[in-house]
Amino acid sequence: MDKKAETLALKAEAQRQGFELVGISPAQEAPRIAEFNRWLEAGYAGQMHYLPNRAKAYQHPRHVLDGVKCVVMLGMNYRTSEPTDVSHGDGRVSRYAWGARDYHDVIHEKLKQLCEYVCQRFSDASVRGVVDTAPLLERDFAQLAGLGWIGKNTLLLNKEHGSWFFLAALLINVELEFDPPFEADHCGTCRACLDACPTAAFPQPYVLDATKCISYLTIELRDSIPTDLRDGIGEWVFGCDVCQDVCPWNHHTPTTLDENFEPQQAMNPIDAIELLEMDEDEFKKRFRHTPLWRTKRRGLLRNAAIVLGNSMSTKAIGALNRGLQDKEPLVRSACEWALEKIATEGCEA
Numbered sequence: 001m002d003k004k005a006e007t008l009a010l011k012a013e014a015q016r017q018g019f020e021l022v023g024i025s026p027a028q029e030a031p032r033i034a035e036f037n038r039w040l041e042a043g044y045a046g047q048m049h050y051l052p053n054r055a056k057a058y059q060h061p062r063h064v065l066d067g068v069k070c071v072v073m074l075g076m077n078y079r080t081s082e083p084t085d086v087s088h089g090d091g092r093v094s095r096y097a098w099g100a101r102d103y104h105d106v107i108h109e110k111l112k113q114l115c116e117y118v119c120q121r122f123s124d125a126s127v128r129g130v131v132d133t134a135p136l137l138e139r140d141f142a143q144l145a146g147l148g149w150i151g152k153n154t155l156l157l158n159k160e161h162g163s164w165f166f167l168a169a170l171l172i173n174v175e176l177e178f179d180p181p182f183e184a185d186h187c188g189t190c191r192a193c194l195d196a197c198p199t200a201a202f203p204q205p206y207v208l209d210a211t212k213c214i215s216y217l218t219i220e221l222r223d224s225i226p227t228d229l230r231d232g233i234g235e236w237v238f239g240c241d242v243c244q245d246v247c248p249w250n251h252h253t254p255t256t257l258d259e260n261f262e263p264q265q266a267m268n269p270i271d272a273i274e275l276l277e278m279d280e281d282e283f284k285k286r287f288r289h290t291p292l293w294r295t296k297r298r299g300l301l302r303n304a305a306i307v308l309g310n311s312m313s314t315k316a317i318g319a320l321n322r323g324l325q326d327k328e329p330l331v332r333s334a335c336e337w338a339l340e341k342i343a344t345e346g347c348e349a
Helices: 003-016 033-041 055-059 103-121 138-144 192-196 214-220 227-233 272-276 280-287 291-311 314-323 329-345
Strands: 021-026 070-077 090-093 127-130 165-172 236-238
Touching (some): 003 021, 021 138, 070 103, 090 272, 090 291, 138 165, 214 291, 236 291, 280 291, 291 314, 314 329
Antiparallel strands (some): 021 070
């Protein structure tokens, strides 16, 4: 086997499939596994129990694919247009969820094509494609594969693409040429991401307390959002891009050509009042194949009620009052909080 030629051919195929970033690292123990375990011990994972439950599996990629020899790290750009200004009653959705399809589905289709390509090239190949669901510390291996550095906001940063890209991985039991790891840290003295976080979710640079992160609170948390963090939610109905929006490395990045990530008009911004009026069937019809499905109806309506409370708009009062009769206690309590906030802190038209 011509290792160099096969490596270049695989990278070219990955780029043809739409992955702008491609790098290859050896299959080894995750470089930051000790830091990851300390992070878990600190309780920063919150209700994401799948992380500590699989803690040992994150130690080495062989737990994802037996016999793995290399990890092909892939990055796919999802930056499209800029966020539209919100009006009273509107909410913000993280950019990665603006499209009509869940990015997992989009990327898995491309990974399937890559897996087939590998199996055609190597008769005895064993290969597995994953995108943020397997016990693999993707950012560690992306840095090891030369794709960038891990920033103070804990996201992988690339000089050309900033952090506006999805990470995926192809694990292969064939040995290819490895890329040199990315050694530099180009964050310097910048603290933009740390200082801009509305809920102070960074106890220190390069460490995220997920239990305070707006993305965690609006997506992963299944219970009521702590009252002391609700004001910080601001206009965010699903996810949060604050630490990315302020990052200097994200200010001049290219936009994607992938139509799957083009924003739906109703997502940038999203109508929080309309969300609060949704029944289960309407929720399923609109969000079944999008990232917003993860919150379930009760979580999304909880978020919408908090955003409406933060907006302090008289337009929201009718929907919030109707929300007091919702079948879900989570939604009812959020509506009650929002109405009380509007009543006590004043209303805006």
